[in-house]
Amino acid sequence: MDTVTTRLCVVGGGPAGMMAGLLFARAGIAVTVLEKHADFLRDFRGDTIHPSTLDLMDELGFSERFRALPQRRVETFSGVVAGRSYRVADFSRLPTRNRFLSFMPQWDFLDFLAREAGQYPEFRLIRRTEARGLIEADGRVVGVRAEGPDGPLEIRSDLVLCADGRHSLMRAQAGFAPRTFGAPIDVMWFRLPRRDGDPEAAAGRFGPGRILITLDRGDTWQCAYVVPKGGDTAIRAKGLPAFRAAVGEIAPFLADRTGEIADWDAVKLLTVTVDRLERWHRPGLLCIGDAAHAMSPVGGVGINLAIQDAVAAANILVEPLRAGRLAEADLARVQARRMFPVRVTQGLQRVIQSRVIAASLEADAPFRAPLALRMLDRLPMLQALPARMIGMGVRPEHVRMPARA
């Protein structure tokens, strides 16, 4: 069996894992990232690059190359009720260098991180290789067992960073089970063509018993149809024509093309989960990103938190790893730093899920815009608050360690 020896083994090449791999390699730490897929081309998992991440790209000196990638800038987000638009978030008021959200296919962003990380000799990305188990010695995790195209592989490392997403196998292997908070909603995702003359901005459309979020992806609209928990079964039972009609009713500009939803295979269900680990670490192992805390889609902040975790982990762990004196207390410092933003963000998401979203879904007659929407629209100063929560998050991280020459 092949064995790779490295300082850091990252399991999972999503936003958390790729950012962590890049930052540790940049600081001169030998990193091996395992990604089970051959490429980053997967289903839609969010295209948002937040202002705090854009600032990180600047801090890393990537601005010019990053800006050359195709992307769309969004400065505001609105809620639409009965055809009237209410501005909810205004990113142009943020105290960041980049005062907008960038929409870029996630695979382009991950490819970019992989290219940049590939400049450092300490970085290694092994694709088509799935971590299957942990290797332990003397009560400490000392590596992972994986399966690649050429057979089994062992990665021996000082630290295993589990960034393998919301269904993390590694955290289960470590004996961790997340604390799950109920979520009253699920999301049905699909795409429709975007045409000249369509409304410009990304928006959430509220109607009695339904909410539709439309995200501009250039030639398509990525649509999120929000339903009560488990509600997709009843919607599917009513048939596709009824679903198409419901979409056209809530977003009349899409009514002329809902026939493009050819069958139910074009509609993917996201079972909304909000969970988090109470303990993110064991000797030799740390969970970050969705593996430590799956976020609600409210606000679209999962990618941001995953990246922020990676930055905090690198800021705190590079030195002890380099010096060969990594202790569990160092891993606990990462959790202590990131748990607060996770708790606050999930708390807010849960309030919005139950007070605004679930309440709209329960309404069965035409209703007024929720008070929060009306207040935000009337008082533009307030629009900086949701912009801050979405665009920067709580306790935004900055790259603290210099690149190793």
Ligand SMILES: Cc1cc2nc3c(=O)[nH]c(=O)nc-3n(C[C@H](O)[C@H](O)[C@H](O)COP(=O)(O)OP(=O)(O)OC[C@H]3O[C@@H](n4cnc5c(N)ncnc54)[C@H](O)[C@@H]3O)c2cc1C
């Ligand atoms: C439909 C949908 C829409 C979303 N929209 C948004 C949005 O608009 N904005 C936003 O901020 N967030 C959004 N999210 C959430 C966002 O995708 C996640 O919060 C974010 O991707 C978490 O990053 P991560 O790196 O922790 O995990 P992931 O992105 O899940 O990455 C985990 C990686 O690990 C790999 N992996 C898993 N197991 C193994 C293994 N055993 N061995 C090797 N590799 C493994 C996976 O292939 C994957 O590449 C959305 C999620 C979904 C599902």
